[in-house]
Amino acid sequence: MSRPKSLEWSSLENKLQPWILTALEVMGFETMTPVQASTIPLLTGNKDVVVDSVTGSGKTLAFVIPILERITSELTNLKKGHFHTLILSPTRELAKQIQMVIETFLEQYPEELNAKFPLRSQLVVGSDSQNVRDDITHILDNKPAILIGTPGRILDLFQDPKIKTTSCNMCILDEADRLLDSSFLNDIERILRILPKQRRTGLFSATIKSAGNDIFKTGLRNPVKITVNSKIAAPSTISFNYCLVTPQEKFLQLLHLLNNYRFKKCIVYFPTCISVQFFYSFVTYLQQNHNKYLSEDIEVYSLHGKLQTSSRMKTLNKFTESLMHSVLFTTDVAARGIDIPDVDLVIQMDPPTDTDHFLHRCGRTGRLNKIGKAVTFINKGREEDYIDFMEVKNIILTPANELLLQDTSGPGDKFYEITKNWLLKDRARFDHAVRSYVAYIRYYSNHSASSIFRLKTLDYVGLCKMYGLFRLPRMPEITKNFKDIDPSKPNGKITFGDGWLVDPPIDINNFKYLDPKREESRLKDLANLAKINDKKKLKFELKKKNMAWSNNSTTKEEKSKRREKMQLKRKAIEEEIARNGDNESSDDEINNDWKNEILESRKKRKQNNDVQGQFDDL
């Protein structure tokens, strides 16, 4: 099969089924895109494919049409528990989106055919409202020919003997390089081993090169590589800009840009889930109380991997369908594949740790010949080398500082006061800010371009101010780095010149939670702590008076048991930090802020053990 000479649907050698052509007409897709013209004949005609084509170039239809063609040209009734095609996606949102595209086609599937050969699809993703048993019941009742899912949940499904994989003759990996990276590879290999060897396999991505030779772990047979526009890394309709900012003014500058630049829909990428949560609640407060910073006419949504599936899907729908100027605060969970045609502005609060993510994030705009703008904030005086670094990767970033508020000295300090005062009204906000800050340092320390994004040169004070903090959270990284920079500070104790970070402007013991229950439990903890301190004091006094207090105290045996227990606990915490990617976990200074982070994340994991994959954790 060769690529058709024109982009007309009718020019395909194997004519498409009439109902598929009707569906294309209804959708208004008059001609094929180049990637569709190249891929459809091959995948329909029994070839394995590896497809590399920029974001927004129409890869979804390049596999959806061959799937529907192949199923309906065979027209066989599936036995109970069997399915025909498996589509794998790294995120639930993308899986849902693919299913919606398939369902749009199926609306045109003729009734008389459907009566004899029903053709259905089913989503198989982690969800708060449906467990894997529900998935199985649905599959047994509805006999879907196409399953679209995320790797973890598909693997769970395949553990049930009622699900039969022997009829599966096609498997698609969308965002294949992501599915083949270390966090998913194991699951993908297990899934592919379960599927029949005699099947067609298709790999699709805008950054497939990153998967390297791992593509052959998918059991491809004589694959055809399809590369569209190999010289360009991104669609030419996207203008790539950067703005130089300082951490302290970064959020203020974001709001200024959103208030002043004309856009329809904008996606703002933050480096962590917790910073999305933090800035989303802050911006909601600002819109209600200080709307000069962000007009109430702009709708803001938040989407990240810690939200339950149903609310993630709802948010994405609302953002997609909104007719207002709307902004989505999100993480890399919405970086790949998500197709919202009206997005004309993408802002990255920080460059992503991975260059591929840069392309995928920016690729949410400028899709299929539409114009889009992608702005990346870069820390002034520290990260400018990133511009050259991206040029080497064929992405030319041009300056757009005119988008920024020009004189920030006064407004910047005023904005910090507003952020800080908002924090001071509720201790929960302060905790949230500390955790966001800690997570940010973790993100920064894991940056792949570590020679540009260096912890040692980070503006810690500015960063604290961005979160409205008034004291520097204790972290081994910071203590270490500042010890190195300023050895005159004894034991790494940091004073930061003006000392504002070590001397909180409030009595920390009287810093209250607004939530009465939380406050009650804090007061209880405080009282217990006081008791422990009293006990310690008493022991100390008794010892001083040289009295025999050993009868009251614990035996040596008990003490050594307790010490052992403490050591085990400490080891567990250190291991948890190591698992979370902190390469300084061996440091003795396991500090309170890290512990709080871990305890909090454990609590959350208990509440929602449904969270899936590392990517979805973002």
Ligand SMILES: Nc1ncnc2c1ncn2[C@@H]1O[C@H](COP(=O)(O)OP(=O)(O)OP(=O)(O)O)[C@@H](O)[C@H]1O
């Ligand atoms: N033949 C076509 N004619 C017009 N529009 C099309 C055609 N094919 C796809 N589109 C539209 O183009 C947009 C981008 O398509 P799609 O989401 O498949 O891109 P993609 O290459 O998968 O992007 P990404 O790499 O970001 O996942 C969608 O809105 C889709 O509806």
